[in-house]
Amino acid sequence: AQTVTQSQPEMSVQEAETVTLSCTYDTSESDYYLFWYKQPPSRQMILVIRQEAYKQQNATENRFSVNFQKAAKSFSLKISDSQLGDAAMYFCAYRSAIKAAGNKLTFGGGTRVLVKP
Amino acid sequence: DTEVTQTPKHLVMGMTNKKSLKCEQHMGHRAMYWYKQKAKKPPELMFVYSYEKLSINESVPSRFSPECPNSSLLNLHLHALQPEDSALYLCASRPGPNETQYFGPGTRLLVL
Numbered sequence: 001a002q003t004v005t006q007s008q009p010e011m012s013v014q015e016a017e018t019v020t021l022s023c024t025y026d027t028s029e030s031d032y033y034l035f036w037y038k039q040p041p042s043r044q045m046i047l048v049i050r051q052e053a054y055k056q057q058n059a060t061e062n063r064f065s066v067n068f069q070k071a072a073k074s075f076s077l078k079i080s081d082s083q084l085g086d087a088a089m090y091f092c093a094y095r096s097a098i099k100a101a102g103n104k105l106t107f108g109g110g111t112r113v114l115v116k117p
Numbered sequence: 118d119t120e121v122t123q124t125p126k127h128l129v130m131g132m133t134n135k136k137s138l139k140c141e142q143h144m145g146h147r148a149m150y151w152y153k154q155k156a157k158k159p160p161e162l163m164f165v166y167s168y169e170k171l172s173i174n175e176s177v178p179s180r181f182s183p184e185c186p187n188s189s190l191l192n193l194h195l196h197a198l199q200p201e202d203s204a205l206y207l208c209a210s211r212p213g214p215n216e217t218q219y220f221g222p223g224t225r226l227l228v229l
Contacts (some may be wrong), residue, residue: 005202033215035217037220039220042222043205043222044220044222044226045207045220047217047218047219049215055142062130063177074196091159091160092215097215099214102217103165103211103214104162104165104173105147105160105162105218107159107160109158109159110157110158110159
């Protein structure tokens with residue numbers, strides 16, 4: 001079974017600065033998807049960014065970018081120019097590309113991001 | 118439109134009550150999910166419906182009963198719940214096999 005680990009329970013960043021969230025995962029599969037979801041106090045899970053394992057290029061989405069290291073099974077999220085609205089719980093998630101796996105998401109434990117004005 | 122809606126937003130029920138949670142999407146997504154999320158924890162998968170058929174049941178107690186009456190609607194029927202079932206219940210849907218899941222805002226359930 002796959003596992004996802006987020007080693008930082010909480011991270012604090014000054015507004016306009018950069019913060020990097022760590023995520024490591026364990027899998028024996030070669031084809032899979034990785035995600036970062038954001039969950040603000042409003043509770044809704046919002047997709048931040050998605051990475052296909054077969055793509056070597058790191059995904060970017062505006063101020064959000066990832067550093068995907070497949071051999072190291074690492075998938076970190078960098079938030080640049082942090083804004084107050086970035087304050088939330090961030091979950092890293094893994095999904096197998098095998099159809100029989102049912103498209104289940106395996107989540108890490110989450111990292112709370114605090115943004116200081 | 119990438120909206121998944123859930124009603125009600127909040128629900129308080131006693132252990133002998135019967136209630137239902139509702140999830141709706143009009144994006145033509147053919148897979149829908151129920152998750153349970155306790156405070157400060159990640160979501161835990163409960164059920165998956167694919168093409169209106171139950172495809173995954175993560176050993177959820179029978180006091181939770183899912184139903185998918187059509188491709189746009191997913192219900193979760195609740196009966197004889199326990200206080201430890203108090204949590205945020207999230208619904209999600211997905212367009213296709215390799216697509217991303219989109220989540221609704223959740224229903225916060227309190228069982229007294």
